[in-house]
């Protein structure tokens with residue numbers, strides 16, 4: 471496999487006049503788990519579908535497993551594994567029949583099929599359920615069967631589009647353990663998620679917003695490099711109403727509401743005392759979360775686009 475199984479240059483996709491993926495430059499390393507993160511409609515699924523060769527780019531270019539996205543998409547499709555949000559399983563077939571079907575689809579030689587299907591059943595922990603109809607499986611088992619179907623051909627590169635939505639927290643954790651095992655075995659994994667605990671377990675995170683790639687780095691490096699200043703948490707009786715006031719304070723860079731709390735980014739520790747004076751409540755310094763990183767990145771982009779200086783309040 472090439473050192474960079476995925477590389478794109480200004481990759482873009484339009485639907486009519488609407489730009490869903492906007493000049494994305496990605497470099498994914500071999501054997502890493504890369505999380506695609508961002509709000510609904512940010513362009514994560516469209517990017518994944520472009521990289522799988524399912525959708526054609528409107529402009530820009532890219533290579534996946536060394537193949538050109540525009541001219542060699544058929545080769546890409548046969549070499550990758552893809553699990554979409556709506557897992558494509560056959561409800562009226564059993565677990566084993568589903569895997570047999572995918573083994574056939576990927577043209578696994580007949581003499582190897584039984585062993586491959588057995589391996590996938592074991593990997594997905596479905597030994598007790600191999601004769602069960604898929605329609606009767608719980609969401610967690612369906613999800614693991616869908617993963618087994620996506621990797622039965624032993625792809626070097628695996629795309630998982632929100633694979634854990636709709637399953638229980640314990641199934642989600644077990645599923646992510648499987649993903650990490652695959653990566654440890656050399657598979658490169660690209661996984662889109664809305665869950666921050668999953669994002670924290672990725673080697674690197676690609677943050678998307680409005681079709682743009684805002685950043686691509688490890689969770690720790692993002693937290694240390696994107697948040698410039700001191701992040702404070704303050705619990706106020708009516709955070710929504712107070713947030714506009716706090717945002718207007720001259721020493722406040724960013725202010726976002728998290729339930730009953732506000733996360734306030736200030737330039738230095740001295741500002742914490744000023745904030746306490748202004749509100750009558752003591753703010754506490756906190757370690758930034760990936761949510762904080764996303765808010766900071768999105769606002770930075772907004773300022774860049776409006777041509778505002780980095781810290782522009784009086």
Ligand SMILES: Nc1ncnc2c1ncn2[C@@H]1O[C@H](COP(=O)(O)OP(=O)(O)OP(=O)(O)O)[C@@H](O)[C@H]1O
Nearest residue numbers: 485489490508509510511512513514515516517678
């Ligand atoms: N086939 C299509 N035709 C028109 N618009 C589309 C099509 N596919 C996606 N879009 C639009 O492109 C934008 C990006 O969608 P996409 O599904 O890539 O976002 P996402 O980040 O994966 O969101 P989610 O987390 O909700 O899955 C959305 O505004 C969506 O409505």
